[in-house]
Amino acid sequence: MARTYAVETFGCQMNVHDSERLGGLLQQAGYAPAGSAEDADLLVVNTCSVRERAAEKLFARLDRFRRRAPEERPLVAVTGCVAQQEGARIVDRAPIVDVVIGTQALAMLPQAIEEAERTGRPQVDTNPYDNVSFPLGVALRGDPVKAFVTAIEGCNDFCAFCVVPYTRGRERMRPLSEILAEVSAAADEGHREVHLLGQIVNHYRAPDADCDFAGLLERVQNVEGIDRIRFASPHPRHVTRRMIEAIRDLPKVCKHLHLPVQSGSTRVLARMRRRHTRERYLELIDEIRAQVSGVSLSTDMIVGFPGETAADFEQTLGLTEAVRYHGMFSFKYSERPNTLARARMPDDVPEPEKARRLTVLQALQQRIQQELHDAMIERTVTVLADARSRRRAGEYAGRTSGNTVVNFPGDSTCIGRLLDVRVERAGPNSLWGTLSPADEPPPAGGGRVD
Ligand code: SF4
Numbered sequence: 001m002a003r004t005y006a007v008e009t010f011g012c013q014m015n016v017h018d019s020e021r022l023g024g025l026l027q028q029a030g031y032a033p034a035g036s037a038e039d040a041d042l043l044v045v046n047t048c049s050v051r052e053r054a055a056e057k058l059f060a061r062l063d064r065f066r067r068r069a070p071e072e073r074p075l076v077a078v079t080g081c082v083a084q085q086e087g088a089r090i091v092d093r094a095p096i097v098d099v100v101i102g103t104q105a106l107a108m109l110p111q112a113i114e115e116a117e118r119t120g121r122p123q124v125d126t127n128p129y130d131n132v133s134f135p136l137g138v139a140l141r142g143d144p145v146k147a148f149v150t151a152i153e154g155c156n157d158f159c160a161f162c163v164v165p166y167t168r169g170r171e172r173m174r175p176l177s178e179i180l181a182e183v184s185a186a187a188d189e190g191h192r193e194v195h196l197l198g199q200i201v202n203h204y205r206a207p208d209a210d211c212d213f214a215g216l217l218e219r220v221q222n223v224e225g226i227d228r229i230r231f232a233s234p235h236p237r238h239v240t241r242r243m244i245e246a247i248r249d250l251p252k253v254c255k256h257l258h259l260p261v262q263s264g265s266t267r268v269l270a271r272m273r274r275r276h277t278r279e280r281y282l283e284l285i286d287e288i289r290a291q292v293s294g295v296s297l298s299t300d301m302i303v304g305f306p307g308e309t310a311a312d313f314e315q316t317l318g319l320t321e322a323v324r325y326h327g328m329f330s331f332k333y334s335e336r337p338n339t340l341a342r343a344r345m346p347d348d349v350p351e352p353e354k355a356r357r358l359t360v361l362q363a364l365q366q367r368i369q370q371e372l373h374d375a376m377i378e379r380t381v382t383v384l385a386d387a388r389s390r391r392r393a394g395e396y397a398g399r400t401s402g403n404t405v406v407n408f409p410g411d412s413t414c415i416g417r418l419l420d421v422r423v424e425r426a427g428p429n430s431l432w433g434t435l436s437p438a439d440e441p442p443p444a445g446g447g448r449v450d
Contacts, residue, residue, distance in 0.1 A: 003041040004034035008061070011048020013232060014168075014197055015080055017139065017148035018106055019046045022079065024138035029110040042113065043074040047082035049163050052334045054082050062094045075099070075113060079106055081167035084126050085337060091122045102126030103168050104153075107134050128169050136178060137185050145193055145386040145416050147186035151179055151216065152198030157235070159262075160273045160341040161302060161333060164199055171199070176206035180219055187225030192416050193384055194220060195230045202234035202243055214242035221250045227418060228384055228401070229253045233260055233300075236276045236284055248292045255292055256326075256403040259285075260300040264319030265312035268305055273340065278319060285323055296402030298327035303361055304354030305333045306345035313357050320364055326372055326402060328365045332358050366428045373404070373426035380422045380436060381406060385414040397430070405430035411441045 005026045009019040022044055023033070034040035043065075047058055058078065065073050077099035078090050084102035091097050098116040101109050105125040112123040141147055154169040155162075183194050196216065198204060204213040211219065213234075220229050229252045234243075236259055247253050259281075263269050266277040288295055301316060320328070332354040335342040349357075383398030383406045396410040398419065407430060408421045420436035435441075 002030055002032040004039065005031040005042040005044065006034045006037040006040035007044040007046055008037055009046045010054070010057075011046075011050060011081070013148055013195065014150070014199075015046055015048050016142075017150060017197060018080065018103075019044075020139040020141050020148070021134045022046065022106060022109055023140040025107065025110055025134070027140065028138065029113075040074050042077065044077045044079055044109070047078060047080040049081040049085055049167055049336065055086055058082050058090075059094055062096060065096055066094075075116070077101060077109060077113060079103075079109065081163065084167045085163070087126045088124045091124065095122075098122055100124040100126070102128075104128045130172075136181055139182075141186065141189065141191065143191075143386070145191060145384065146195055147183075147189075147191035147193070148195045148197055149179060149182045149186065150174055150198070151196045151201055151204050151231075155199035157200065157275070158273065158340065160271065160345070161262075161305065161336065161339055163336040163339060166338045168199065171203065173205055173207050175208040176211050176216065176219065177208055179216065180223065183220055183223045183226060187223055190416065192226065193228040193230065193386070194223075194226050195232065196220070197232060199233070200235040200238060201231045202238045202240075212240075212242065213238075214240065214246040217243075217246040217250055217253055221252050226252060230256070230403075233258050236261065236281050239284055239288070244288055244291045247288075247295070254401045254403065255295045256298070256401065257288060257292075257295060258298045258300075258327075261319065262300060262302050263305060263308070263312065264316035265308070266315075268308050268312045268315075271307055271341075271345070272302075272305060278315065282319070282322065294402070296326035296404070297323060298403065299323070299325050299329075301328055301330040301361065302333050303330065303357040304349035306341055306348055308333075308349055316361065317364060320361065320368070324368050324372065325365065326369065326404065328361075330358060330361050330365065369428040370426065373428065373431055376404070376423045376431060377426055378423065380420050381431075381433075382418055382420055383408075384418055385410065385416065388412070388415075407432045408435055410435060413441055414439075 007019045009015050075098045076096055078097055079101045083100045090100050099112045105127050108125050116123045153172045155165045156171045158165050202213040204216050261281055335347055381400045383400055385396055385398035387397045389395035394409055395407050396414050397405055397407045406421050419439040421433040423431045423433040425432040
């Protein structure tokens with residue numbers, strides 16, 4: 001009988017996609033998916049270090065296996081950003097770990113497992129391989145509708161608060177031919193929406209063709225079978241006129257832009273080494289709104305960065321009011337290993353004040369979202385249905401082009417289809433409505449299975 005594996009994933013879309021690729025590699029190596037992590041013969045913990053105390057969370061997670069008898073323990077592999085950052089220290093602290101694989105060595109996982117079993121010794125590989133990548137088409141995509149496709153790995157920007165350049169390495173562009181082959185394969189597998197991924201995805205320049213990010217969007221637009229294109233995350237300073245026009249003109253490109261600003265204060269942005277100012281950012285938002293009618297915008301925001309004064313924070317609130325984002329990921333600043341902020345800037349905003357600022361910002365953002373969503377009541381929106389509700393039987397959900405979640409009564413035949421929904425109710429985080437008559441499933445007994 002085949003040995004079984006489970007992958008536990010923490011963190012961003014990049015990590016989710018890495019886990020899909022690790023799953024594919026393990027199946028090629030003869031492993032089958034386990035029913036649960038507790039029963040697996042091999043447990044892979046794919047870690048993220050963007051959030052606070054990531055290493056502590058990893059060790060707490062591994063602790064559940066420590067008391068098991070050795071013959072009842074799974075083989076344990078730790079991959080991803082914490083693996084890259086901590087390396088052999090993970091094995092020193094948690095001897096139940098058999099394999100540690102950094103972010104640029106992920107494709108070495110099967111060989112490292114084999115070596116650990118053969119020698120009985122833990123294997124640690126955090127080498128920044130340039131030429132070791134996943135075989136094309138290896139990803140076992142967990143989502144029936146969305147397909148993540150990597151365009152760029154790593155980042156050269158070294159924002160003062162961010163660990164990514166240290167954990168994921170320097171920026172590496174993927175050949176255009178590979179990206180297009182993967183998008184086509186995803187379409188053939190039935191995926192309708194492609195998410196192009198990169199730490200600064202709009203910095204894309206093809207190494208094998210004369211093609212920038214706008215050109216990439218044009219090429220993906222031409223792939224048959226794909227209905228929608230999304231991308232994450234662009235950087236404000238790399239938004240070009242060509243890119244804005246591509247979003248405006250290409251019908252498959254969703255009219256949603258996640259444009260991380262991080263602070264509303266130019267002074268704080270300079271300390272963060274973001275290389276954009278409040279003023280330039282707001283001009284850019286005006287330009288995008290003038291070109292792409294109805295575009296929705298979202299962002300990332302950090303409060304309590306070292307040296308952030310009450311006046312700086314007011315600027316963040318003012319910018320939030322001015323832009324009226326459809327969505328925001330907001331965090332309290334906390335130190336990350338190796339970063340410039342940690343090395344050079346005392347973490348001087350007291351914790352209760354950071355918490356207060358976050359509460360104020362989130363309350364403002366919730367009010368804005370509620371207002372934007374209220375304005376959608378009685379309108380009909382097109383969604384790509386992508387999930388069954390976890391809370392209510394018979395309820396399904398999809399996203400508008402602008403990335404708003406809309407819930408509606410339906411059945412499993414809705415998944416993967418573009419449907420028109422009339423909005424009846426709005427909350428700050430999602431909408432509720434009913435399918436337009438043409439898209440309603442037939443009555444029970446009509447041959448559809450929920
Ligand atoms: S652009 Fe800045 S925040 Fe984004 S991944 Fe690079 S260093 Fe981190």
